[in-house]
Structure formats: C-alpha cells, structure tokens
Amino acid sequence: MTDSRSTTRKGAPRVRLPSAQRRESILTAATEVFAESGYRRGKVSEVAARLGVSEPVVFQNFGSKAALFAAVLDGAVTQVRDALNNAVGHGTRVSELLAAFLAPDHMDRFHTPGSLGFLFADASSLTAEPGVDDTARHALQELAEAFANLLRIGQRDGDIRPDLDPTAGAWWLMSMLSARTFRAAVIPDQVALEARLTAMTLNALTTRERSAEP
Numbered sequence: 001m002t003d004s005r006s007t008t009r010k011g012a013p014r015v016r017l018p019s020a021q022r023r024e025s026i027l028t029a030a031t032e033v034f035a036e037s038g039y040r041r042g043k044v045s046e047v048a049a050r051l052g053v054s055e056p057v058v059f060q061n062f063g064s065k066a067a068l069f070a071a072v073l074d075g076a077v078t079q080v081r082d083a084l085n086n087a088v089g090h091g092t093r094v095s096e097l098l099a100a101f102l103a104p105d106h107m108d109r110f111h112t113p114g115s116l117g118f119l120f121a122d123a124s125s126l127t128a129e130p131g132v133d134d135t136a137r138h139a140l141q142e143l144a145e146a147f148a149n150l151l152r153i154g155q156r157d158g159d160i161r162p163d164l165d166p167t168a169g170a171w172w173l174m175s176m177l178s179a180r181t182f183r184a185a186v187i188p189d190q191v192a193l194e195a196r197l198t199a200m201t202l203n204a205l206t207t208r209e210r211s212a213e214p
Contacts, residue, residue: 023061025051030058031072036114038122039069039132066131073123073139076116081146094154095206102176102201104194111180124178144170151205161207169205176201 029050034042044065048055062068087097100106110117120143126136147170154160160169176197187193 019061022057026058026061026068027071027075030068031075031119032114034069034072034122035116035119038118039065039126039129042069044068066135069132070135070139073119073135074142076119077139077142077146080116080143081149084146084150088150088153094150094157094159095202097150098173098205099198099202102173102198104191104198107177107180107194110177117177121178121181140174144174146170147173154206159207160205164205172201172205 026047030042030047032050033046036042037046044055044058047068048058051057058068062071084097088094101110107117109115111121112118120140123136123139126132127140129136144167148166151160151164151166151169155162155164155166180194183193184190
C-alpha cells in the first residue's frame with residue numbers, strides 16, 4: 001500500500017505521489033509560474049515541465065488552467081492571512097506589522113515578478129477576464145478581508161484607531177498596493193514618495209503618530 005512507485009521504460013524507478021501530495025506539488029509549481037509570468041502568459045506546459053510530468057497529469061488534478069489559477073490564488077490568500085495571523089500571534093503589534101509590510105523595500109520585493117504581490121497585481125487586471133473574473137474578484141475580496149481582520153485585532157489591542165472602519169481601512173491598504181505600479185511608472189523620485197505615503201497611511205490608521213521621514 002505504501003509503495004506506489006512505477007517504472008520508466010528505461011527501468012529507472014519513478015515515484016508516484018499520493019494524490020494529495022501530487023496536487024500540492026502542482027500548486028507549488030503553478031504558483032511559481034503564475035507569479036513569474038501572470039495568468040495570461042503562464043502556461044500549464046511550464047507547470048508540468050517543472051514537475052517532470054505531462055500536461056494531462058496537471059489537468060487530471062485541476063481540470064483547467066482557470067481552475068488551477070483559482071487554486072493558486074486561494075493558496076496565496078491563505079499564505080498571506082496565515083503570515084499576518086502568525087506574526088500577531090507571536091506578539092507583533094499590528095501597527096508594527098503594517099509598518100514592516102508597507103516599508104518601501106518590502107513593497108519592492110512584494111511586487112517583484114515571482115512574488116505573491118505580483119500574483120495579486122495580476123489578479124487585479126483579470127476582473128473582466130472571461131473564465132477567471134469571478135476568481136480574481138473573490139481572491140482580492142478575501143485578501144481585503146484578511147487586512148480588515150488584522151485591523152480589527154489592532155482595534156481590540158488599542159493599536160488601531162477605534163473610530164476606523166476596518167473594511168474601509170483594508171481597501172485603503174489594497175489601493176495602496178494596487179496603485180504602486182502606476183506610481184512607479186510616472187514618479188521620478190518614488191522612494192521618497194513611497195515613504196511619505198506609508199507614513200501618511202500609518203498615521204491615519206494607527207493610534208501612534210509617525211514621522212513622514214523614511
């Protein structure tokens with residue numbers, strides 16, 4: 001029962017993963033591909049190639065490219081949500097967590113191709129794409145809810161302004177993330193601007209005043 005290996009034509013043993021592990025390995029490879037290339041340019045053939053399997057194996061597990069992308073986005077939201085919750089659970093104050101998350105150098109990494117931020121930015125461009133529009137909207141709504149829940153925790157702990165609407169605050173954060181690529185394209189001194197925008201956002205959301213200097 002536990003030995004599920006098959007053999008290639010050349011006689012070399014090939015491990016056949018249990019279905020749950022196979023799906024997880026496909027999701028890992030697909031997350032890399034879509035985070036590097038986006039949904040439109042990302043290819044299922046590339047996902048399969050990274051795993052050393054055929055495309056039918058990927059489709060047997062997920063049915064379609066759109067379904068695979070939906071699973072990738074769901075996993076990405078879960079990863080961000082868990083990271084935020086784990087940080088708070090280990091004693092990081094919400095204001096400190098937001099400051100670290102919004103720091104310009106972290107935002108640079110977060111929006112680099114291959115990152116989750118790049119994946120979410122791609123999703124925001126797909127809200128009118130047939131086949132994945134609902135998926136993209138749902139993922140972004142879930143990400144916003146993760147931020148809203150974080151703000152609620154901060155309010156409970158006295159770290160976030162009590163008069164703040166957590167949902168509105170979450171979408172403010174989402175808008176900050178979404179517009180970053182636009183700012184990068186048109187603002188010559190983006191580093192200084194990002195520092196000021198981050199300071200303004202933290203001052204608006206948290207109970208502690210912060211300097212606008214980086």
